[in-house]
Structure formats: C-alpha cells, structure tokens
Amino acid sequence: MRAIVVYSSKTGFTLKYAKKLSEDLNCELLSIKEIKTRNWDKDEIVIYGGSLKAGLIRDLSHFNKTVKVNPDHLVVFACGLTSREDQVKIQEIKKANHLENSPFYYFPGGVDYSRLGFASRSLLKMICQSIKKDPQKDQMMAKRLEKSGDYTELDLLEEMIEQIKSKSRFHEINVE
Numbered sequence: 512m513r514a515i516v517v518y519s520s521k522t523g524f525t526l527k528y529a530k531k532l533s534e535d536l537n538c539e540l541l542s543i544k545e546i547k548t549r550n551w552d553k554d555e556i557v558i559y560g561g562s563l564k565a566g567l568i569r570d571l572s573h574f575n576k577t578v579k580v581n582p583d584h585l586v587v588f589a590c591g592l593t594s595r596e597d598q599v600k601i602q603e604i605k606k607a608n609h610l611e612n613s614p615f616y617y618f619p620g621g622v623d624y625s626r627l628g629f630a631s632r633s634l635l636k637m638i639c640q641s642i643k644k645d646p647q648k649d650q651m652m653a654k655r656l657e658k659s660g661d662y663t664e665l666d667l668l669e670e671m672i673e674q675i676k677s678k679s680r681f682h683e684i685n686v687e
C-alpha cells in the first residue's frame with residue numbers, strides 16, 4: 512500500500528474520519544504520536560487530518576516539520592465546529608494553515624465536554640457566548656457549542672476518497 516492516513520484527534524471525532532478513510536482506501540492509519548517511529552517513503556500519498564483549535568489544524572505544523580512530505584502528495588482535512596456553509600471561514604482556515612496549494616477538505620466534528628479539561632471547556636463556553644452576541648457570526652457553531660454532541664457525517668468523505676484515488680492513478684500510486 513502506498514498511502515497513509517495520519518491523524519491528530521483530542522476527543523475522537525477526527526479519528527472517526529481517519530479510520531473510515533484508511534478502511535476505504537485500505538491503507539495504514541497512524542497517530543501523530545507515532546510519526547517518529549516510522550520509515551517514510553517519499554513516493555506515498557499522505558492524508559493528514561486534525562481537529563481545529565483556534566483556527567489551526569492540530570499538530571499540522573509539527574507534522575510538517577518532522578516529516579518532509581512531497582507537497583504534491585499531501586492531502587489535508589480538518590474537523591471542527593464551523594458550519595460547512597461558511598465558505599469564507601473555511602477559506603480563512605485554509606490560508607491560516609498555509610494550504611493554499613494543497614487539496615483541503617473540511618468536515619463537521621463534535622464536542623465531548625466530558626473529555627475536555629477545564630481550560631478547553633471554559634474557552635469553548637467563552638467562544639459560544641461571544642458568537643451569540645454577534646448575529647453576523649456563525650450561530651450554528653454557537654448552538655453546537657452549547658452541549659456535547661456528535662455532528663460527524665462520514666458520507667462526506669466520498670468526494671475526498673474519489674479524488675485521492677484519481678490522484679493516486681495520476682501519480683501511479685496504488686491505493687486500491
């Protein structure tokens with residue numbers, strides 16, 4: 512197999528997408544915690560997925576510094592609470608994470624307050640209050656922040672899987 516899915520997930524929502532991707536592409540699944548123990552092959556396709564934290568994709572910059580992936584072979588996805596309809600915000604996320612030239616996908620995640628520490632819980636509650644005060648802001652995100660909930664939609668991976676398969680055919684990399 513010449514593709515790998517690497518993920519960084521705090522409470523398991525990004526992991527759900529990463530697992531499904533690795534199953535559908537029949538390839539390896541690796542936690543960010545294991546990246547240093549692996550031999551990297553510069554010809555493989557690397558799919559990196561991380562949850563959003565203050566607009567940044569969790570551990571993406573650590574991953575890029577540690578593993579020098581061929582930019583042509585990197586595909587990134589983020590998982591968060593921003594509405595998928597908010598395309599302006601999604602383009603901002605892409606830019607803030609220096610992904611202007613990479614295939615980038617955004618998927619809805621979830622909240623699990625029982626698995627977050629005091630600081631994260633307090634921060635999310637504060638973000639929720641500040642969004643609610645401004646009707647111009649993403650009210651769906653505020654609603655989702657009110658309590659624990661799972662908003663993942665694994666069917667959204669279909670388009671990404673098709674594009675990775677056609678990319679692999681283009682680079683003559685076997686992921687099927």
Ligand SMILES: Cc1cc2nc3c(=O)[nH]c(=O)nc-3n(C[C@H](O)[C@H](O)[C@H](O)COP(=O)(O)O)c2cc1C
Binds near residue numbers: 623632
């Ligand atoms: C401290 C913190 C900051 C967050 N910042 C953002 C954010 O900027 N944008 C967003 O859409 N979601 C944000 N979220 C929501 C997470 O990205 C969301 O809960 C995600 O599904 C968590 O996935 P995980 O369980 O794989 O880590 C934040 C969550 C936490 C705990």
